[in-house]
Each structure stands twice: as C-alpha cells, then as structure tokens.
Amino acid sequence: MERRSFEYIVIGCGGIGSAALYWLSKRVGAGVLGIEQFEIGHSNGGSQDHSRIIRTAYHDEMYTKIVADTYTAFEEAEKESGVKLVHKCGGLLIAKKGETDDVATKYANAMASQDLPFEWLPGNKLKEKFPQFEHTENHVAVYEKDGGLVDAAMANAVHIQLAKGNGAAVIEHCPVNRLTKQTNGQTTVHTTKGNFTCKKVIVTAGAWLNQVLGSIGVHIPVYVTQEQVTYLGTPHVKDFVKEKFPIFIYHSKDHDMYALPLHGNTGFKIGIDAGGPVVTAGTRNFTPDPVREKKCLDFIQKILPKALGPILYTKTCLYTMTPDRNFVIDTCHRQGHENVIICNGAGHAFKWSALLGKILSEMAIDGRTQYDIAAFTMDRDAISNPNYKTTIFEGGSLSGGKDHANDSKSKL
Structure with a gap:
C-alpha cells in the first residue's frame, strides 16, 4: 500500500x-x-467461532462495575450495521452444594454490589425453569436474564x-x-x-x-494453552435453540465446563474452560484431544443427556492468559x-x-x-x-x- x-x-x-x-x-x-x-x-x-458467551455475572467488582458497558458497545455496532450480534438467551452459573457453591455466592455478591439483576435457583427451581437438566437436586445456580451469546x-x-x-x-x-x-x-x-x-x-x-x-x-x-470446543448433533434440536435454552457455566472442583445453545450451525456447543495443554503459537496444533472430548460427553450424559448426539466436529483455539x-x-x-x-x-x-x-x-x-x-x-x-x-x-x-x-x- x-x-x-x-x-x-x-x-x-x-x-x-x-x-x-x-x-x-x-x-x-x-x-x-x-x-x-x-x-x-x-x-x-x-x-x-459461531458464538461466544456474554454475561453480566462475574466474580469481582473490577468486572461487574463496567460489564453493562460492553453490551452498550456492541449495540453501537449493531445500530450502525443493522446486524444483530448479541442474543440474550439467559445465562446460568451452576455449582454443586458443598463443593463449589462458594463460587456461585461470590458471583452473586459481585453482581449484587452493582445492582445487576439475578435470580438464585436451588436445584429444584433450576430444573423447573429449564427441564432439560437432570440430577440438579444437589446443585445451586445463579440465573441472569441478560446472559447470552455473541456471534463472534x-x-x-x-x-x-x-x-x-x-x-x-x-x-x-x-x-x-x-x-x-x-x-x-x-x-x-x-x-x-x-x-x-x-x-x-x-x-x-x-x-x-x-x-x-x-x-x-x-x-x-502470559502462558498460551490449546483449548477446544465440541459441537454435538443433538436429536432434540428444538430443546436447545437459543430461544429455549441459556448459556451455562458449570463450576466443578476439577474443571469449569461451559455450553451454548444452537447458533450458526445445528450443534450444541460444549467445552472445558482453560483445560488444555500449555503450548506456544508456533507449537500448537489443530488436532482435537479425544480425552477432553470424552470428558465433555461424560459431563453432558450426567446433567443434560438430551443434548447428547454424534460429534459434528471439535475445533481448537488458543487462550493467552495472565497469571x-x-x-x-x-x-x-x-x-x-x-x-x-x-x-x-x-x-x-x-x-x-x-x-x-x-x-x-x-x-x-x-x-x-x-x-x-x-x-x-x-x-x-x-x-x-x-x-x-x-x-x-x-x-x-x-x-x-x-x-x-x-x-x-x-x-x-
């Protein structure tokens, strides 16, 4: 040029x-x-990728005090382009009682400090609100109506x-x-x-x-990790469209799992947060890890069995994280x-x-x-x-x- x-x-x-x-x-x-x-x-x-999570739920006031402004910033581009980028399908933070419910409490407190609306859902209320879930009796959840996904x-x-x-x-x-x-x-x-x-x-x-x-x-x-997401071809497509199902993050004592409803293709999206090996931009590969694929399938089998289906594909990406x-x-x-x-x-x-x-x-x-x-x-x-x-x-x-x-x- x-x-x-x-x-x-x-x-x-x-x-x-x-x-x-x-x-x-x-x-x-x-x-x-x-x-x-x-x-x-x-x-x-x-x-x-087709979709990324957007949410007001965060663990610390350093984020919750400015999180509303990120929605406004996306709205600016939506207005100028006429293209919808943010889809508010709701969001859940799910934790197991006695294991990680302190994490859910921390999120709820950080949101409350900034008057961000949320709903505390014990396990029976979680299943009542979203009957797609199974075995929720020993869980709690924080629900936010403004959670959802961004068309990345x-x-x-x-x-x-x-x-x-x-x-x-x-x-x-x-x-x-x-x-x-x-x-x-x-x-x-x-x-x-x-x-x-x-x-x-x-x-x-x-x-x-x-x-x-x-x-x-x-x-x-910073350290770089090779992460991946898997898209599942659920036969229960109608139950997992974004008009009926939220994004969610599941806090376990070993890994944080996350999932998103259908958007951009016919797959239900599931991944493990920050669960991949340390690599560099030059040494990473694009080959999915079958061990992490199986962990996702086993998790879905326990809590959301209707979302199971054949693996459409698994896609790798990089996280670049500070300590x-x-x-x-x-x-x-x-x-x-x-x-x-x-x-x-x-x-x-x-x-x-x-x-x-x-x-x-x-x-x-x-x-x-x-x-x-x-x-x-x-x-x-x-x-x-x-x-x-x-x-x-x-x-x-x-x-x-x-x-x-x-x-x-x-x-x-």
Missing part, C-alpha cells in the same frame, strides 16, 4: 483489535491502519467492515517484525510488507503479544514507550471485545479512558512479581486452580 504514515495503528485484528479499529475509525476516519499477520477472520488464535465471527466482520466504511485501512498477511521509537516520539512498525509510522500503536496480538513487544524490551508474563487470569490494559511508559498501548484478554475477553476496543481508542486519542481500568495495569503483583503463583480459574483458585507456573516458565 502506498500510504505509510498514520495517526494510529492496531496490530492484530481479532476480536479486540477489530473493535479498536472500529472505534478509532469513528473519530479519525482514514487515520487508522489495522495490521493482521494472517487473513481477516482466521482461526489461528482465540477470536473466531459476525462481530469481527462487522467491526472491520464498518471501520473500512469510515476510511480505515487494513492490511492482511503482514507479520510485524519489530517496533522502534523515532526521535520525534512516533513509533515505526516494521513489517514484512514495509514500515509504517504512527503517533500511537495498539498491540492486540494475542498469543503473539510478546513477539511484538520484545523488540521494545517489554514482556508480559491471575485478569486483563492487561496499559501503556508501555515504564519502558519509555508511552505511545505503545497493549491489551491482553486473559482467555475470557471476547464478551468484552467491543468495550475493550472503545477503551483502547480513548487511551490512544485522549490519553485516558472514562472507564475504571486501574485493576488491569502492569503494576499489579501478578504481572510484576515473577514468583506469583499462576492460576487458571477466573477469580484465582476458587475452584482449586491448577498451577501452570513451571510449564509457563519452561515452555514460553
């Missing part, structure tokens, strides 16, 4: 990056460039297309080699397709985050690169992608954001302390988080 100088550049155009590109373009038009190392809409990272692939495409409509440029198949700071304070992005210069650069590169940041002496302690499983949203000013802005979604950010894109655009253009992101800076112990104990569950080791510290140090 002929133009080489922009006001703002976004590196990585997945869920968060495409949203950042969109929000930047709303204010600066053609002054923004998105750079993607693969093709737009690729499935190499963690941003692609559609959201990414809409953000990119609206950004282009505002004048933004996007270049694909363009890996970034390094960043350098110029004497005038601007940043040059060195790529396989030449160099591009800008006032501010936003790095939303997922599993490739440190490959970009390493050139300016910045390292975020405390919380976001990183910050600038690299500590290393003398205040014009480099970074965002890591810690393996649970797609539901937040529209809002995170807005936050990043405000940081780039205004130098600050209206949203409270103090808990997500690099100053916290989980990022600055190399001895911090790594956990894989949202909210720490509430459900007996597994320690990946040794794996992440030796393999990443």
Whole structure:
C-alpha cells in the first residue's frame, strides 16, 4: 500500500483489535491502519467461532462495575450495521452444594454490589425453569436474564467492515517484525510488507503479544494453552435453540465446563474452560484431544443427556492468559514507550471485545479512558512479581486452580 504514515495503528485484528479499529475509525476516519499477520477472520488464535458467551455475572467488582458497558458497545455496532450480534438467551452459573457453591455466592455478591439483576435457583427451581437438566437436586445456580451469546465471527466482520466504511485501512498477511521509537516520539512498525509510522500503536496480538513487544524490551508474563470446543448433533434440536435454552457455566472442583445453545450451525456447543495443554503459537496444533472430548460427553450424559448426539466436529483455539487470569490494559511508559498501548484478554475477553476496543481508542486519542481500568495495569503483583503463583480459574483458585507456573516458565 502506498500510504505509510498514520495517526494510529492496531496490530492484530481479532476480536479486540477489530473493535479498536472500529472505534478509532469513528473519530479519525482514514487515520487508522489495522495490521493482521494472517487473513481477516482466521482461526489461528482465540477470536473466531459461531458464538461466544456474554454475561453480566462475574466474580469481582473490577468486572461487574463496567460489564453493562460492553453490551452498550456492541449495540453501537449493531445500530450502525443493522446486524444483530448479541442474543440474550439467559445465562446460568451452576455449582454443586458443598463443593463449589462458594463460587456461585461470590458471583452473586459481585453482581449484587452493582445492582445487576439475578435470580438464585436451588436445584429444584433450576430444573423447573429449564427441564432439560437432570440430577440438579444437589446443585445451586445463579440465573441472569441478560446472559447470552455473541456471534463472534459476525462481530469481527462487522467491526472491520464498518471501520473500512469510515476510511480505515487494513492490511492482511503482514507479520510485524519489530517496533522502534523515532526521535520525534512516533513509533515505526516494521513489517514484512514495509514500515509504517504512527503517533500511537495498539498491540492486540494475542498469543503473539510478546513477539511484538520484545523488540521494545517489554514482556508480559502470559502462558498460551490449546483449548477446544465440541459441537454435538443433538436429536432434540428444538430443546436447545437459543430461544429455549441459556448459556451455562458449570463450576466443578476439577474443571469449569461451559455450553451454548444452537447458533450458526445445528450443534450444541460444549467445552472445558482453560483445560488444555500449555503450548506456544508456533507449537500448537489443530488436532482435537479425544480425552477432553470424552470428558465433555461424560459431563453432558450426567446433567443434560438430551443434548447428547454424534460429534459434528471439535475445533481448537488458543487462550493467552495472565497469571491471575485478569486483563492487561496499559501503556508501555515504564519502558519509555508511552505511545505503545497493549491489551491482553486473559482467555475470557471476547464478551468484552467491543468495550475493550472503545477503551483502547480513548487511551490512544485522549490519553485516558472514562472507564475504571486501574485493576488491569502492569503494576499489579501478578504481572510484576515473577514468583506469583499462576492460576487458571477466573477469580484465582476458587475452584482449586491448577498451577501452570513451571510449564509457563519452561515452555514460553
């Protein structure tokens, strides 16, 4: 492309990056460039699929105090595009009494602190509300009517297309080699397709985050895992459409399971949260793990047998997680690169992608954001302390988080 100088550049155009590109373009038009190392809409990272969970239920006020704004951010793109992205089919957080019900209580308390509506369901009420479930007598659940799913692939495409409509440029198949700071304070992005210069650069590169940041002496302690979801061809299709069945997360003492109703294909979607092996972006493969497939089938057999059916397919993706499983949203000013802005979604950010894109655009253009992101800076112990104990569950080791510290140090 002929133009080489922009006001703002976004590196990585997945869920968060495409949203950042969109929000930047709303204010600066053609002054923004998105750079993607693969093709737009690729499935190499963690941003692609038919559906992703969206919910107001979260374990900590750092999230619940801004969670409503992520719905509003998606609504902006829906209004401009005329495309429905968020489907509120309801959401459940299910826990077993005496094992993980403390987790459900923590979620309920965090929601109550922000006046977010929810309903506490003992096991009999859970089955009464959703008769598809079985053997719920020893369980409790937190139900939220605003939970649901985001059409992930559609959201990414809409953000990119609206950004282009505002004048933004996007270049694909363009890996970034390094960043350098110029004497005038601007940043040059060195790529396989030449160099591009800008006032501010936003790095939303997922599993490739440190490959970009390493050139300016910045390292975020993240570990990458290869995750997967399985789509089941349930014969009881009508019982699991999103008009009749919610998304749900099941907190067990060993793994967190999650499931979504039919959307985008005829499959009922089931997965294990953060249950995959530690890999790198270069060493991962796309081969499903039959052991984790079986765990999903065994789980469904116990609590939701009518959802069982033949495996349509299993799809892999990557989680790029911080040691405390919380976001990183910050600038690299500590290393003398205040014009480099970074965002890591810690393996649970797609539901937040529209809002995170807005936050990043405000940081780039205004130098600050209206949203409270103090808990997500690099100053916290989980990022600055190399001895911090790594956990894989949202909210720490509430459900007996597994320690990946040794794996992440030796393999990443």
